[in-house]
Amino acid sequence: MFDYDFLVNLLSAMVRNATPIAIAAMGAVVCERSGIVNIAMEGIMTVGAFTAAIVAGATGNPWIGLLAAIVFGGIFSMLHAFATVNLHLNHVVSGAVLNVLALGITAYLMIIIVGHPGTTDSIPVSLSAYRWAIPVLSSIPLVGQMLFNQTPIVYFGFIMIPLFTWFLNRTKVGLHVRAAGEHPLALETIGVSVYKMRYLGVLVSGLVGGMAGAYLSIEGNVSFTEGMTGGRGFIAMAAMISGGWHPVGAFVAALFFGLADALQVRFQVFQVLNVPEELFIVLPYVLTVVAVAGLVRRSRPPKAVGTDFMIERTQD
Amino acid sequence: MSASKNTQSTGMLPRLLSPAIVLLGAAGTVLWLGATMSGGETFYFWGIWLIAAAGALYLWRYRMLNGPAEFKDHLHRAGRTMAVPIMGVTLAIIIGGVIMLLTGYDPFEAYGAMFFGGLVRNWHISVLNAAPLIFTALSVAFAFKAGLFNIGAEGQYYLGAMAATWLSLRIAMLALVTIPLVFVFAGLLGAIWMIIPAFLKVRTGAHEVITTMMLAHTARYLSPIFIRANGGDPADSTHPYVTDKILESSILPRLQEFLPNANYRVHTGILIAIVVALLIHYILYHTSWGFEIRAVGENKDAARAQGISVGKNIFRALLIAGFLAGLAGFNQVNGLDHRLYENLQAGYGWNGISVALLAAGNPIGVVFTGLLWGMLDAGGQFMARTTSTPSAIVEIVKGTILFLVVARYIYTAIGNIRRRRQRERAAREQIAEDARQEA
Numbered sequence: 202m203f204d205y206d207f208l209v210n211l212l213s214a215m216v217r218n219a220t221p222i223a224i225a226a227m228g229a230v231v232c233e234r235s236g237i238v239n240i241a242m243e244g245i246m247t248v249g250a251f252t253a254a255i256v257a258g259a260t261g262n263p264w265i266g267l268l269a270a271i272v273f274g275g276i277f278s279m280l281h282a283f284a285t286v287n288l289h290l291n292h293v294v295s296g297a298v299l300n301v302l303a304l305g306i307t308a309y310l311m312i313i314i315v316g317h318p319g320t321t322d323s324i325p326v327s328l329s330a331y332r333w334a335i336p337v338l339s340s341i342p343l344v345g346q347m348l349f350n351q352t353p354i355v356y357f358g359f360i361m362i363p364l365f366t367w368f369l370n371r372t373k374v375g376l377h378v379r380a381a382g383e384h385p386l387a388l389e390t391i392g393v394s395v396y397k398m399r400y401l402g403v404l405v406s407g408l409v410g411g412m413a414g415a416y417l418s419i420e421g422n423v424s425f426t427e428g429m430t431g432g433r434g435f436i437a438m439a440a441m442i443s444g445g446w447h448p449v450g451a452f453v454a455a456l457f458f459g460l461a462d463a464l465q466v467r468f469q470v471f472q473v474l475n476v477p478e479e480l481f482i483v484l485p486y487v488l489t490v491v492a493v494a495g496l497v498r499r500s501r502p503p504k505a506v507g508t509d510f511m512i513e514r515t516q517d
Numbered sequence: 518m519s520a521s522k523n524t525q526s527t528g529m530l531p532r533l534l535s536p537a538i539v540l541l542g543a544a545g546t547v548l549w550l551g552a553t554m555s556g557g558e559t560f561y562f563w564g565i566w567l568i569a570a571a572g573a574l575y576l577w578r579y580r581m582l583n584g585p586a587e588f589k590d591h592l593h594r595a596g597r598t599m600a601v602p603i604m605g606v607t608l609a610i611i612i613g614g615v616i617m618l619l620t621g622y623d624p625f626e627a628y629g630a631m632f633f634g635g636l637v638r639n640w641h642i643s644v645l646n647a648a649p650l651i652f653t654a655l656s657v658a659f660a661f662k663a664g665l666f667n668i669g670a671e672g673q674y675y676l677g678a679m680a681a682t683w684l685s686l687r688i689a690m691l692a693l694v695t696i697p698l699v700f701v702f703a704g705l706l707g708a709i710w711m712i713i714p715a716f717l718k719v720r721t722g723a724h725e726v727i728t729t730m731m732l733a734h735t736a737r738y739l740s741p742i743f744i745r746a747n748g749g750d751p752a753d754s755t756h757p758y759v760t761d762k763i764l765e766s767s768i769l770p771r772l773q774e775f776l777p778n779a780n781y782r783v784h785t786g787i788l789i790a791i792v793v794a795l796l797i798h799y800i801l802y803h804t805s806w807g808f809e810i811r812a813v814g815e816n817k818d819a820a821r822a823q824g825i826s827v828g829k830n831i832f833r834a835l836l837i838a839g840f841l842a843g844l845a846g847f848n849q850v851n852g853l854d855h856r857l858y859e860n861l862q863a864g865y866g867w868n869g870i871s872v873a874l875l876a877a878g879n880p881i882g883v884v885f886t887g888l889l890w891g892m893l894d895a896g897g898q899f900m901a902r903t904t905s906t907p908s909a910i911v912e913i914v915k916g917t918i919l920f921l922v923v924a925r926y927i928y929t930a931i932g933n934i935r936r937r938r939q940r941e942r943a944a945r946e947q948i949a950e951d952a953r954q955e956a
Contacts, residue, residue, distance in 0.1 A: 240668075240726060280920075288924045293666050293726060297870055298919045305912030312907035313620050435730045442724070477745070482738045486731040490713065493723045 205343075211463055212347040217421065219452075219459025220358045221246070221413040225437035226444065226451035227361050228409035233446060234369060235402025236382035236395075238507045240296030241281045242410050243434025244303030249274040249414025251307040254425035255314055257324040267328065267354070267415045274411015275404055277303065282403035286396050289509050300434075308427060320426045321418075328353050328420040354416045358452070361409065365448040378402050382503035385510040395510050413437075432486065439489045446502060454492065461485040534578045542571035550644050550787055551772040551779035561640070601928060602875065605921035606889075613914035617906065627906040634899020635892035641780035642898075644787050645853060646891030649674070651790040652845035653869025654876065654883045655797055656707075656838040660725075661878040662801055663834035664814035665718070669729030670842040671866025672736035673707035677846025679743045680706035682857040685763035685850065686747060695767045700789075700847055707843020708836045710736065715835035719828040725835065733866065741859055749859075758859035769852040786852035791884055793844065798880040810834045842866065871919050890915070 225242050232239040249270040257266025277299070284295040308318060315321050329352045339349040348359070368375040380388040381398035389395050417433075418425040436458050443457075444450025461484050468481040549564025580588040614624035635643050653670045660667035667673075681703040688695055710732060717723040741749070741758060748761030769786055772779040801807035812820040813830040821827055845865055850857055872890050876882030897911030921927065 284920070284924055288927060290924050294874060294923050297666075297668060298874065298916065298923060301867075301871055301919060302913070302916030305909060305916045309616075309907060309909035309913050312909055318907075318909070432730060432734050435727055438724075439727050439731070442727070477742045479738045479742050483735040486734045486738075489731045490717070490723075490728050493727050494717045494721050 209343060209346045211460075211467065212343065213351070214463035214466070215456060215459040216347055216351065216355060217459070218462040219455040219457075220355045221416045221421070222433055222437045222440055222458050223452045223455035224354070224358045224361065224409050224416070225406075225413040225434060226440035226455050227358075227365050227448045228406035228413070229437055229441045230444070230446055230448055230451050231365060231369065231378065232402045232406035233441065233506050234382045234503055235378045235399045236385060236503060236505045236508065236510070237282070237285050237399050237403050238292035238296065239278075239281060239403065239406050240293055240435070240438060241278065241299040241303075242296075242406065242437050243430055243432070244296075244300040245274050245278055245407055245410035246414035246417065246430045246434050247300075247303045247307055248277045249411030250418035250429060251310070251321075251414075251425050252411070253415035254321045254324060254418040255310075257326075257419045258322055258424075261325045263324065263326055263328045263331075263419050266324070266419050267412065270411040270415035270419075271408050272411070274409075274414060275407040278403050278407020278410065279400075281407075282400045285403075286399050286510075289511055292507050304427075307425075311425075311427070318427065321424045323423040324419055327423045328415075352420050354412060354420050357412065362448050362452050369448070374398075374401070379503070381510075382505055385505055385508075389510075389512065396512075399510075410434075436485065436489050439493050442502075443492045457492065458485055458489065461488045531578050531581050534574055538571050538574045538578065541567050541574065545569075545571060546791065547772075547776065547788065551776040551783055552640065601925055602886075602922050604928070606918050608921050609914050609917035612917050613910055616913060617910060622906045622910075623904075626904050627900050627910070630900040630903045630906075631893070631896035631911070633896075634903070635894075635896025639895045639899050641783045642895035643888065643892040644783055646894050647887040648784075648786040648790045648852065648891075649845040649848050649865040650869055650872050650890055651787075651794060651883055651887035652848055653842050653866050654872035654887055655790075655794055655880055656841035656845075657870050657873035658876065658878040658880055658883055659797060659801070659810075659841060660834055660838040661873060662807075662814045663810045663831060664817070665831065665834060665838075666726050667711075667729055667835070667838045667842070668726050668870060669714075669731070669733035669866070670838070670845075670869050671864075672729065672733030673710050673839045673842035674845045674849075674866040674869075675733075675736040675740055676710040677703040677707040677843025678850050678857055679740060679846070680843065681847040681850040682747060682760055682763060683743075685767035686761060687764075689764050689766055692766045692768075692770075695764075696769065696851065699767055699851055700844065703847035703850075704840040704843040707841070707846065708839040710843075711835050711839025715832045715839075718835065719832055737860075740857070744857060744859055747857070760857045762856050763850065767851055768855055769848075782853065784852040786848040789844075790848065790887075793841070794880045794884050797841070801880065806833070842869070845869070871915060874919060875922055 225246060229239055229242055252273040253263075253266040253270035255266075256269035257263045260266070280302075281295055281299055284290040284298075285292050311318060311321065332350070332352050333356075334350040339345040341349070369379060370376075377388060377393050378398050378401060380393075381395045381402070385395040388398065413433075414430070417429055422429070437455070440454040440458060441451045443454040444452070465481040465484045468484075469478045545564045545567025547564070549561060549568060552561035552564060576588070576592075579591060583591070610628065614628065617624040617627055653674055656670045656673065657667050681699050684699050684702050685695070688698065711729075714723075714725045714728040714732065717728055718725050744758050744760050749758050769784045769789075771781065772783045772785060773781055799807075801811060809820070809825045810830050810833065812823065812825055813827050813834075817827050820830075849865070868890060872883060872886045875886040875889075893911050893915060897908040900906055900911075901908035
């Protein structure tokens with residue numbers, strides 16, 4: 202049972218399961234580096250997954266669905282930016298409220314558009330139909346199948362690792378974003394708007410959060426089901442923390458959760474041990490707690506994350 | 518203050534008033550909550566009148582004790598506290614109506630059905646919904662006072678429900694002994710489930726939002742194992758999955774036992790919830806424990822400088838929060854269902870967050886926002902049944918209410934803009950006036 206094929210299957214399932222978590226986690230990294238805590242990732246992913254399924258179903262083209270998910274994820278995240286930056290609302294409170302709102306909006310639109318609650322109709326073509334084995338690279342044993350014979354959004358996730366690392370460390374805007382999260386007052390002093398940088402950070406997390414949601418509904422699946430995010434937005438937060446607020450670290454941590462998820466399914470199917478299957482379902486959740494507990498002390502959050510920044514305007 | 522003390526010479530009256538207020542308020546609350554519309558509508562309004570009378574007496578007593586000036590100030594402050602929630606609710610209902618109009622439903626018909634269903638026809642369902650919500654919201658609110666966010670109250674709620682079922686299936690004693698035992702046991706298991714996040718928070722700083730959330734999912738998936746071990750038969754096709762019925766002696770008394778007109782299903786859980794809310798208010802604002810917890814919540818550094826142990830208070834606050842959420846499970850199993858269903862009772866933990874946020878963490882406020890949420894749910898179901906409007910609109914209204922109420926800064930900002938406009942207008946008029954005079 203534990204032969205080469207099993208290993209290949211397990212590892213590529215690990216990468217697939219890790220993708221939505223990794224993408225959301227990397228978006229959350231940019232957001233938290235700008236100083237905004239974003240526990241609304243769960244809601245953003247829900248909005249993205251729903252939009253993707255509806256648009257892909259209506260147009261018959263999953264790529265348009267993906268684009269719509271990204272756009273609507275970004276729009277929805279702007280509510281969080283508005284609430285935390287302009288309205289100076291507690292970041293965690295705003296995130297929790299937006300998670301509630303996302304569930305309500307998708308449930309309502311589902312009845313209006315689809316006509317019934319629960320699950321949307323299946324889309325004609327899913328993004329997994331565009332699986333692409335990269336020539337040469339995919340023929341490397343094990344690693345080739347695991348990394349280079351995947352579906353589009355998985356590749357987007359790979360591209361994001363160097364892209365976000367470069368953005369945060371090598372570009373002027375990226376440095377400004379980080380400054381907004383470390384020492385906002387200093388940034389404002391040199392004439393860069395902290396508000397704008399924080400909006401940008403939240404927008405990035407919204408765009409990629411929408412993409413992560415689209416993965417769930419139109420690449421890993423063919424329809425949207427209520428509650429399909431299943432806490433992945435929060436697991437992404439855990440991956441971000443365990444990964445030390447760095448895109449590379451976040452991705453590696455997400456792979457770990459992907460592995461837990463892939464193992465969980467296989468334990469259930471193969472009945473390896475004679476214990477209730479539910480014990481395996483909880484595995485990723487329990488591992489998240491362990492990871493947050495064990496790794497959190499070694500990583501340092503951005504100094505001003507979660508703090509409010511208000512420009513005092515002198516009376517005119 | 519000393520001057521107002523002297524005005525107490527009016528004598529024994531204020532002191533005699535206190536028990537009268539409590540009695541009137543309690544009687545009114547019971548009558549109000551226990552009323553059904555099938556022949557009992559008189560009770561409903563009697564209850565409201567009694568509560569109003571208690572409120573009026575309270576204000577009168579306050580005026581006698583503190584003098585008219587402070588009384589006016591008190592009213593003013595109370596009005597300002599109430600203004601934001603009331604404005605938020607009103608605005609959200611209007612926004613919900615606009616959404617319904619845009620999507621082709623009749624908002625007047627829908628809201629008519631919702632309020633009729635929630636406040637009149639199915640008032641008992643509103644009350645039944647409110648009881649567990651008040652418990653979970655108290656849990657979130659209590660943690661909130663310590664600066665913590667118990668987003669996973671759902672998990673402790675499940676643990677409490679499992680604990681209540683387990684014990685209620687096993688001990689056959691006098692109801693007077695059994696029910697308090699189950700009550701405490703359910704709360705304790707909820708608190709025990711909270712030990713892990715509390716310990717991790719204090720020791721490693723692991724954020725309680727993530728740990729409690731993950732443990733909530735864990736508890737949800739563990740419940741089927743528990744149900745199978747306690748009478749749930751996987752081969753049985755009846756859905757949902759359910760345990761055996763609990764013993765008769767552990768069932769909470771129904772309101773009908775002393776209010777003949779009350780709906781059969783309404784149980785005393787709601788009264789327990791209100792008493793617990795008062796108790797939590799007392800602990801938070803009238804004991805040193807509560808003071809320390811609030812001090813830590815307000816400002817950790819200042820609290821530490823005062824010699825208050827931050828870690829100990831965080832631990833304490835989270836455990837009490839777990840206890841409170843566990844009680845919601847007790848309420849649901851021993852009061853309403855008399856058995857544990859899989860997934861059927863889900864959602865009270867998540868909704869408790871909204872209820873607590875809406876009440877700004879105030880334990881007394883939680884009772885009212887819990888009833889409001891319960892009313893919206895019951896009314897929404899009634900609306901979906903009688904009109905063709907999807908009940909999910911209620912979820913949007915709820916989300917919008919929350920957003921508008923927690924984002925208090927909106928009102929400050931609007932006020933600032935208005936004041937600036939007024940100033941500008943005044944300045945322009947002044948300039949025009951000056952110009953006219955010069956001419």
